[in-house]
Amino acid sequence: MQARLVCFALVFFLLIPAPAAGRNDVPRDVDKFLASLEGKCGKLGWTDLGLRGIQWERHRVTRGRNPLVFCRFGGAKGDCVLFLGGVHGDELPSVYLLLRLAGYLRDNPALFRDKCIVIAPLVNPDGFLCRTPTRVNANGIDINRNFPTRDWHADALRKWKSKGNGNRRYYPGRKPGSEQETLFQIALIKRFKPAKILSVHSPLGFYDFDGPTSDLDSFEKWLDGISRETDHPLKKFGYFPGSLGNYAGHERNVFTLTLELPSSDPVKGAEFFRKFQPAFLKFLDLKISGR
Numbered sequence: 001m002q003a004r005l006v007c008f009a010l011v012f013f014l015l016i017p018a019p020a021a022g023r024n025d026v027p028r029d030v031d032k033f034l035a036s037l038e039g040k041c042g043k044l045g046w047t048d049l050g051l052r053g054i055q056w057e058r059h060r061v062t063r064g065r066n067p068l069v070f071c072r073f074g075g076a077k078g079d080c081v082l083f084l085g086g087v088h089g090d091e092l093p094s095v096y097l098l099l100r101l102a103g104y105l106r107d108n109p110a111l112f113r114d115k116c117i118v119i120a121p122l123v124n125p126d127g128f129l130c131r132t133p134t135r136v137n138a139n140g141i142d143i144n145r146n147f148p149t150r151d152w153h154a155d156a157l158r159k160w161k162s163k164g165n166g167n168r169r170y171y172p173g174r175k176p177g178s179e180q181e182t183l184f185q186i187a188l189i190k191r192f193k194p195a196k197i198l199s200v201h202s203p204l205g206f207y208d209f210d211g212p213t214s215d216l217d218s219f220e221k222w223l224d225g226i227s228r229e230t231d232h233p234l235k236k237f238g239y240f241p242g243s244l245g246n247y248a249g250h251e252r253n254v255f256t257l258t259l260e261l262p263s264s265d266p267v268k269g270a271e272f273f274r275k276f277q278p279a280f281l282k283f284l285d286l287k288i289s290g291r
């Protein structure tokens, strides 16, 4: 009888599915990742970020076994806007800004009721979570030189060696689209078909724009206003083989705005959020004609 009970208990135990989720039904790898991220944010002095109340989705895993996460606000079809941060893991405040933006949107649902907003605040978690953060990913590749642009095979490695003096910080990889972090961004672009992309970097200190030339005048006027309002210069920096500006802006006609913050100092995170939050909100409302 006892043996039968043990057997029954064993079968019952085996039939119960193993818990696949951690706290609040967050997938276990995302839960673990959020714990590492919270630890890192704490070390950087970013104690005002509430990462747990945000519905994170994941797509792909990095070489360092970190999930690539994003969150989505609003269910509108079309006119999607995509925010990207932490593409270069050592550009610390870019991650803070987009984590803060995600929290701000979560707390202000009226801002996204009729919109579709996707935020991937940390595209290169392996670089960011390193003890000493790195620009490149765990394979030593610059994610912003790894997009499969039409000029990649002819120019990416050649220009990296000649113009970039083979600086390892800008290494484009041996072939385009080789990195999980690049494929993650491509998947977000294909899935959400954003009309606008805002990618946050540092520390060059300007706005840059790549995109269709048909609306350029009206957009440049808009950007000029934003530049004056936020007291942040506008500069045409151009694009590179394998860069997002080239892949999305130049080749796919998606309005791609790069915000280069003036410093990579993590202490500046909150100050930069205050400074650029109006630009983020105006970017959400910017109408793209023909879309």
Ligand SMILES: [Zn+2]
Pocket: 087, 088, 091, 201, 202
């Ligand atoms: Zn950068």
